[in-house]
Amino acid sequence: MARAPKLPIFERRSDDGRLMGYQVKIRKKGWPAVVRQYDKLADARTFALDTLAQMERGVFQDRREIEAVTLADALDRYDRDIGPTKKRPDGVTGYVRRWKQHRLASRIIATLRPGDFAAYRDERLKEGAAGNTVRLELGLVRHLYTIGIKEWGWPVSNPVSNIRMPKCAAGRERRLEPGEEERLLEACNASRSPWLTPFVRLAIETGARRQELVGLRWGQIDLDHGTAFIADSKTDVPRTIPLSPTAIAVLQVLPRSLDGRVFPLAGVAVTHAFQRACERAGIADFHLHDLRHEATSRLFEKGFGMQEVAAITGHKTLQMLKRYTHLRAEDLAAKLAEIG
Numbered sequence: 001m002a003r004a005p006k007l008p009i010f011e012r013r014s015d016d017g018r019l020m021g022y023q024v025k026i027r028k029k030g031w032p033a034v035v036r037q038y039d040k041l042a043d044a045r046t047f048a049l050d051t052l053a054q055m056e057r058g059v060f061q062d063r064r065e066i067e068a069v070t071l072a073d074a075l076d077r078y079d080r081d082i083g084p085t086k087k088r089p090d091g092v093t094g095y096v097r098r099w100k101q102h103r104l105a106s107r108i109i110a111t112l113r114p115g116d117f118a119a120y121r122d123e124r125l126k127e128g129a130a131g132n133t134v135r136l137e138l139g140l141v142r143h144l145y146t147i148g149i150k151e152w153g154w155p156v157s158n159p160v161s162n163i164r165m166p167k168c169a170a171g172r173e174r175r176l177e178p179g180e181e182e183r184l185l186e187a188c189n190a191s192r193s194p195w196l197t198p199f200v201r202l203a204i205e206t207g208a209r210r211q212e213l214v215g216l217r218w219g220q221i222d223l224d225h226g227t228a229f230i231a232d233s234k235t236d237v238p239r240t241i242p243l244s245p246t247a248i249a250v251l252q253v254l255p256r257s258l259d260g261r262v263f264p265l266a267g268v269a270v271t272h273a274f275q276r277a278c279e280r281a282g283i284a285d286f287h288l289h290d291l292r293h294e295a296t297s298r299l300f301e302k303g304f305g306m307q308e309v310a311a312i313t314g315h316k317t318l319q320m321l322k323r324y325t326h327l328r329a330e331d332l333a334a335k336l337a338e339i340g
Helices: 041-057 071-081 089-100 114-127 131-150 180-189 196-206 210-214 245-252 267-281 290-301 306-313 318-324 329-339
Strands: 009-013 019-026 034-038 227-230 239-242
Touching: 009 041, 019 041, 034 041, 071 089, 071 131, 089 131, 114 131, 180 196, 180 267, 196 210, 196 245, 196 267, 196 290, 210 267, 239 306, 290 306, 306 318
Parallel strands: none
Antiparallel strands: 009 019, 019 034, 227 239
16 A cells, blocks of 8 residues: 655744644755645645645646736736737737726736636627727737746636637628718818828728838839839738829829838828818718728729739738628629620
């Protein structure tokens, strides 16, 4: 019969001899020393037996470090170490800032459970946050745990991996209605930013994303051949897009900025200026990204094929392209009538 291991447990007493608890000291060859304090002898024995058994199996992980790390601490480290490797570091910082304002940020990483994040999901949705926004917020913390486990040695499981993510809303179908484009451009002309009107016109002509246009430089444009090279794309796949006669005309009259950018603007500034223009024009429920939707649909209406449109807009899959493309039924009916 195997003998039970001798448990290294010591009583802790005060100067006057009063019992103050129990101390566990474990020193085993090949492992770091482990010291714990317990009020109850039973708890000390349980920890000692479990620790020795895990060391024998070679699976022991010291949790002391993780038991002192809050979610806020971990988020700061993630923002500092992982954020700069992301395509949009400022986006990571924004999500980190929001998470640190939540009560879960003060909790110890090792104590957070799937139920905590499921409650966060339900709370945010009840507040009116979009499903995709909540998915992105939870996705950041899920990746934080993944990095912590794989690279920082956290002896925990990933609680965010075990909850349901909110469903994404169906793709938007909002397009410019008759008369809205004229009103929108008129309102853009009244903007304090002289760059807003050409930005909007070029977005409609090219279907380029906001950040693609903001990052566009004059050295990437060839007006003689009617092309623009999109180097910084959301999908990390550079592409060269054709420029329509209207797009070329817009670019030809733009002043050249000293930093070489076509539009010396911040993306957020463009969004805010566009929202104000829509309000002045009385155009409701129309977002800046809807210009890409409008441009993509117009390419199809002009007769371009699926592969051709994907090459221009940079959609990664044809399924994504279908989601963002909505043709006007009346235009298709007219086309059928022409065919006979």
